[in-house]
Amino acid sequence: MRRRTFLSALAAVAGSSAAGVRFTDTTSASSGQLPELAFYSTSSMVNENGGALTDDYYVPVWAEDTAENNDEDGVGDAYVYGDDERIPLVAADWNVVGFGSMLVTDADANWQTGNEEFVLNVWDDALGGSGTVLWDESHGQYYDLSRFSAFESYAEDNGYTVTATDALASDLSGADAAVITSPANTFASDDLSALGDFVADGGWLFLHDQSDYGNYDETSNLNDIAGYLDLGFRFNDDQVTDQIRNAGEPYQPATEQFVADFDYFGDREGLGLDPEETYAVTVEEVLDGDTVKVTFDDGTTENVRILGTDTAETASNSQFERVQEWEGIQDTDYLEARADDATQFGKDELTVGGTVDLVFDDNEPVRDVFDRILGYLYYDNTGDGSRDTNYNYQLVKEGHARVYDSSFAMHSEFLDAERTARANGTQIWAKSDPDASEEIRDDPVEELFFPKTASVRTTGGGLGDSRVPVYAESSATQTLDGGHDYGDGDLPLVGIDDESGVAVVGAPFVDESYEQAEDYDADTSGYGNYPFLTNLVDYLADPSGDVLVDGGHGQFGAPYGLSAEDAAYYLRYLEGQDIGLEGVNDLTAENLDRGRALVVTTPAEAFTADEIDAVSSFADSGGAVVLLGSANASADARSNLNDLAAELGTDLRLNADRVTDDTSNVNDDETVPATAAFDTSFPLFDAYTSDTGPDYSVSITEIQEDGETTTDEYVEIRNDDTASLDMTGWTLEDEAGNAYEFPEDFSLDAGATVRVHTGDGTDSDTDLYWGRGSPVWNNDGDTATLYDDSGTLAAERTYPTESSDCGETICIAEVNEDGSPQNEEWVDFENTSSSDQDMTGWSVEDEAGYTYQFPDGFALDAGATVRLHTGEGTDSDTDLYWGSGSYIWNDGGDTVFLYDDSDALHSEYSY
16 A cells, blocks of 8 residues: 555645545445446556566455466566466556456447446546546557447446547646546657646546457557556556456456455446346347347347247258257257247237237346347237247247256256156157167277366365276376375366265266267367266166256356256157156256256356255155266355265365376377276276167066976066067077077067977967077076067066075175165175184185275174175174275175185175
8 A cells, every 4th residue: 555656746746636546445335236247358467577566455356266367478578477366457647547358338338237337437436427438548458448439338327427538638628537448559748748737737647458368559658657666566568367267258258256445346227237226118020939139129130039948940941950969859840830829929919019028037148149038028918918838938838949958047947848848749849759869979988088177185185096987088187276195196077976966077978068069179079078967867777767967057158067857868869768857947856756866067056955965864865965066166166066066975076276188188189188097997998888779678577497397497587667568470599599589479568478399389468489499598697688670689587686605604695786775785695504603813805805804703603694885884793884985895796705614715705
């Protein structure tokens, strides 16, 4: 807070009081704060020596911590802020305010951020709400006053006279302030002297810079002014970008990092539409079902995008259609025809020349990225004069649109309406048949990719191998942002907590923007991300219900998050597996009950206590929660994800780091690592559906291999479907290749069973006869395999299903491999001898080599049984606890090996 020596000198010469100097903190911002500011093509600020400007006294606006700056022109004349340094975007000293960006040009601003209000607040704070402001056009400025016409009118409507000048120095005497935008020409000494006198006499300067792409002189010309006035700041010859918080592009960083000591941030009426207001507008044209042209009272004509909905594209726009977005529909021609229906529906409902009410949604911006207004239209569809029917909702209810999975407040109501329309086959949904969707990409997982990924850690530091199914390749490197340092160790990209039903993945790795059909440069269809995630879901959850994607916490539109709208290709994959995918914004018990899993990508907004209770109950009831992080996430978003993990009772966390790999990656992009470093003891790497042929609901329910005659020997087959099954040409085989062919026209009714006897008899609906004179099914074990008429595997059954060698003393009596939580997974050991057995030093292993050692002094009494649980607990005579952080016994089959204290195999049990 130093008083400028140059100011004192000039004030003494001019005999003035140096008006405008801030000697103490200014008044706090007025009630109601501006929304974020968007800095288009902006530079940053530095101190008077060209180094980091760090003092809040000079800086009213900082960039978000996700921003970075660089020396864009490459000549080494910029200060590059470090990762731990804040980047200032506006600075003020004496009667001078410096802005890194123009902020309020007609071309850049859509007036939905607080830019114009902010700049006018700065003027009001300096000038008291009125005065004459000169706009300098005498130094070769590209940004002359004509490029700020909307803001010029706004300022004049609020008490100012704004005048362009081509003779700045001579016109200053009649002005209260001057605006100087990046000047192409230098300021002569007479100009600088005139500006010095003007400021010393209480005049104000508002200096606007821009990012420097081509080593122009605008920044240095502004710095000549700042240097002459001996200000505490200078303009940086750089560019500030923000990949995460921006107004549509990284070169448009957005921020809410305001210093309230400056009275610049009070909310006021701006140039944009007021999101709190309802506008009565006139319908000019229904462009298509979800876009309507309207006119406001002031004569302004705008296109309104019907919020929360998406109708099919018409033939003229078919290049923008994605059938993946339409559940169970794969016919583009059909969608085009229904698009015409939706347009006609709009024309029938919304009369051209009629009045409708335009209403905004608190959760959505006023405009989309194409500058269309986003809103609801309410109209009179009964003729009683009341505009109380929501056109957006009617589009969905009548089957003309699908729900667009953004964060709009009415998402749940709209989704219920869509679900009803789909169930009834209304309009566009008449041809929706998700069960008929073709299976895509369901292959064994050979490689995965993780875009913009972080690693996974625990609250205590690193994550142990037993909980990591996927690591980055050894060529990957870790860049820390305050997280756990894995040093030279492997970097886990996926962590599993079986006990809590939670997994954490370092990246949003089902993001459709990495699809070649979405203009990504590489073909990623060969990577196994889709079957891996689906296997992971079913590994953690009861395999029933949809996969739900949270979109209610700012994920939509965030570069580090996904809503269901961003995962249309994964939706199509799931349909091929007869699984649904739905977006869910309201995390209630009712909504979550529909799911087998909830996928949460890094949330920009925190979860409420009620939402946490609902998600916790969902997980406790057997649902899986998969948390997908991102290295691009802001610190707050990462904290929101980790806070949810903590509430779910898991110690897994998203690490504060970035994992890159310049050797193993996609599209030669080190920020998209690829890996095949898998722990295949986890059942996550097979195709989700091992049988990639027709999905028959048929099973071999029983094999009777030990009959007195060949007719007593049989295999029983059941049709588990709800429709009859034509089995003409099907075959039943044993391991030796003996084959029985079902007779022509044989059909098995829904829910019915048929026995295929080895010997002779008369065929019927319930009994068929092979006609062999010798047995087929081996008494000591065999496999019955059922093939359809194309030779595709339909069902099989192996017997015996268990084998156990009890050794001399301890028998492995039973394995429960399919329990949840972990302590419901166990192995029973029985002492079948007549003597107690000391088991100190004995050990248990699975096929993957995971080992448990019995505790010292443990003895199993004669005839007694002890149960070894996979999870944690207190040991007793009847129950022991492995303490593993993950499941041990594979659901698809495994072997229990029991070794005595000399490491000799005592017994084994396969299932």
